[in-house]
Amino acid sequence: MCGIAGFWDLNKKRSRDLYLNIKKMTNCLYSRGPDDKGFWIDKKNCIALGHRRLSILELSKLGKQPMFSRNKRFIIIYNGEIYNYLEIKEELKKEGKSFKSNSDTEVLIEAIDSWGVQRTLIKIAGMFSFAIWDKKKRKIYLARDRLGIKPLYWSIQNKILYFGSQPKCFIANKYWKKKIQIKSLLYYFQFGYIAPPNSVFENTFQIKPGHYLSFDSKGSYQIKKYWDLSKKINKNKELSHSTKEYTERLKDLLSKVISQHLISDVPLGSFLSGGIDSSTISLIMSQQKKNIDTFSVGYNNSDLFDETEYSTKIAKIIGSNHTNLQINPKEILNNISNIVEEYDEPFSDSSQLPTFLLSKLVKKKITVCLSGDGGDEIFGGYNRYLFASKIKTIFSLSPYFLRKKISELFLNISPGTYDSFFKIFGNKIHRKINGDKIHKFSGILRIKDFKSIYEYLLSFNTKNEMPINKDLLKEYQKINFELNNNNFVEQMQLTDANFYLPGDILTKVDRASMAHSLEMRVPFLDHRIVEFAFNLPTNLKIHQGQTKIILRNILKEKIDEKVFNRPKMGFGVPLADWLRGELKDWAWDLISQKKIEDGILDISEAKKIFNEHVTYKRNWQNKIWTILVYIIWKQKYI
Known part of the structure; x- marks a missing residue:
């Protein structure tokens, strides 16, 4: 690299x-x-x-x-x-x-x-x-x-x-x-x-x-x-082979691709979260090279995201030399501005923060690292793929005026009220159903055109919610996501591969890893794997509420399903809590600076969003983070 x-x-x-x-x-x-x-x-x-x-x-x-x-x-x-x-x-x-x-x-x-x-x-x-x-x-x-x-x-x-x-x-x-x-x-x-x-x-x-x-x-x-990936897809895909045959073909292809990804004259290893994607890559690596180095991450003295329990079990099964790396949340807090500045265009996926520090820790051990990035996009791993099918059914069964009325009823109740109710049933239920999710779902019900749902799901802000000078909205040009209703899930995957993947995921990983001179390799995004995956029958990716069916088939040949068959975990930080706690004063000081009154940012709207967040009226972590990152970026590069 x-x-x-x-x-x-x-x-x-x-x-x-x-x-x-x-x-x-x-x-x-x-x-x-x-x-x-x-x-x-x-x-x-x-x-x-x-x-x-x-x-x-x-x-x-x-x-x-x-x-x-x-x-x-x-x-x-x-x-x-x-x-x-x-x-x-x-x-x-x-x-x-x-x-x-x-x-x-x-x-x-x-x-x-x-x-x-x-x-x-x-x-x-x-x-x-x-x-x-x-x-x-x-x-x-x-x-x-x-x-x-x-x-x-x-x-x-x-x-x-x-x-x-x-x-x-x-x-x-x-x-x-x-x-x-x-x-x-x-x-x-x-x-x-x-x-x-x-x-x-x-x-x-x-x-x-x-x-x-x-x-x-x-x-x-x-x-x-x-x-052109869309031209590589057989539009009339049918189950022309048995599930076992498809699984064996993918195993053979992954083996070939990963063996080529292992060519290096410097130390090499892999990320191993214990999830389906990284476990698949690490398993096949271990079958080609003994005693591979694997790495997972957790947080010191914290109840935050921690994958080490699961990754340690996988590592023991595949026989890797495993290291559990510990991130200190204070190190993230103390280096937020430095991390954001590594992205020389504004970029506000907050998982950039732990990814940056993880890369720093891994670089101390190796120079090349394989990861499972891309598995969600090509094998159907995102919850929005499951969600889209359910929403399509709702749209087909209920007319727009009825959906709009239901949406208004839901939106009349504040997220805080919903949260207070669902907390009665415990944290497990509350994590699945909370006020912000209900309001997001209510926004979907108000959409007239089903094809516009994808854009809504990806957006932090709709056009009219952006915290910018409204006179600038005349410059806005709507992106035409070419989605059709025939195979909406596949179309979402294709659009993710062309838009979300290079814009968000790959940008995040490239800047975070290259800041520490760490080469990241992503075998799932070898075009031979991508073309194979997009020509799989849909039920080998998503079936009966489960995702990544074919990868699960590969893993369960060697690993007990109980080890990897669990809810999807995001690699994130408790940004909502930090903005109400440790980062509150820092964030308010940034938003309140006179020098950011540049005719672009709507300062009064930014302060309104911030105050609603810190008073627990809404969880506006993503909206606030886009504002803060913009301010940091502009001070550094403009």
Whole structure:
């Protein structure tokens, strides 16, 4: 894993500043690649490439970047791993190519030299973002992996093309001017993140997953899609094999993919929460490599989220060298601003806080870590998939006017009143049914179009609830989630893979892990696994109120179902309580600053939301967190 940065000045007026600017751009990505750095400058064409290296394969100087092709036509900067690079290497050897290293970077650039960018992207399997300069055509290509595991941003200002792993490297270039893109900021306040292709900065974008951009010396560019998951799905899926046959096929595919994910020249392990996803990955790892290192997390002296009891049982069964890491909640509280600042675009999924500290602890032991991220999206693990089927039934049986009346009745009762009632039946019942959930459900009943439910479920704020100057809402552009009623659950999964996964989950993990120079690998998001999963019959993913059916089938061959068959646990923090306690004064001070009155944030609305939360009228933790993160981000980057 590495950090890449570069720019191309088509004006050809800044050749004297090439080295100074590329050095600054690259150095701000230090944590993504602390082991080495490299630069390449072409003064004639006024182009500069920079690279920070986290050495994983071919630890010698033979893996150094920027790297030239053997014929000197191409030069590449690349971040990621090509998991089938050995297969690609053998194929290229048969075509007459020779290699001087064991680096996947060399395989990638020689593949592009032989086959071109498009064909190479189709053939490789991995997580990656790269920029490659074609000296012959005077054209640069920017490409990103199929699922968006690795980030890649680009920007055009005054006929200068900027590109890199994170937008903070653009800020380091003195010619790049930062300005907030209001449309994208509104998406942030709606969802808590900014999904591809958008960026919070004007004239700045993310390369979408499964896409690449070509940019020529005239300033013209094209964006092409080389992988489309929706076109990989057989629309007429039927149970053409037995459940056992499907399970065996998935086991074989996972074994192949995970064996390729285990290729590393540095210490490697896996996250093991004891849940279905991480247990599946760790189990198959243990069948291929003895005494693997596994890690789980709990909190010191606290009743907070703790997975160590379950993970320890799984670790004993699979025979791993297991470490239970302990997070001190005080360390999170003391470092909140520092953690938030690692995300150079506003990002308010609060599980970013423990993920950041977990990465810090794991890095002390290993450099590469496998995780079960992506399992929920591709094998149907989220509760919203179960919920959607029930809601669809309600919508089909009850007309809108009746749903609206029922919703109004529910909303007339405050969340606090509901909470007081359900607490009578104990904490177990109250966790399942509480006032905030009832109000959320009531909001769903008021929706006219069933297809709009997905957006509502993902949103922290609806358009009219955003705590921003209402005059800015004219900039809002509704995202068209292409959902149909025929197979709504599958459509939700597909939209999660294209929107929620790269926008939230993968951004969170990338920034948290790279802040500590830890490479995270996600086998479930290998495109071969993803395509297989989306072509499974639905009842092998979701059936009779259970999720991830096929993964459960794999696990129960070796592990008692009682160990992993339990309610889904989120990896979170008690943010609602902290905002009423330890973080209350800190949060109020942030919201009350005069200097945040910028014409964007509605300060009076923010204070109203905060006061309703601390007085227990509502649980507005997500709304408040989006506000606080925005303030911290703006103070750091604007």
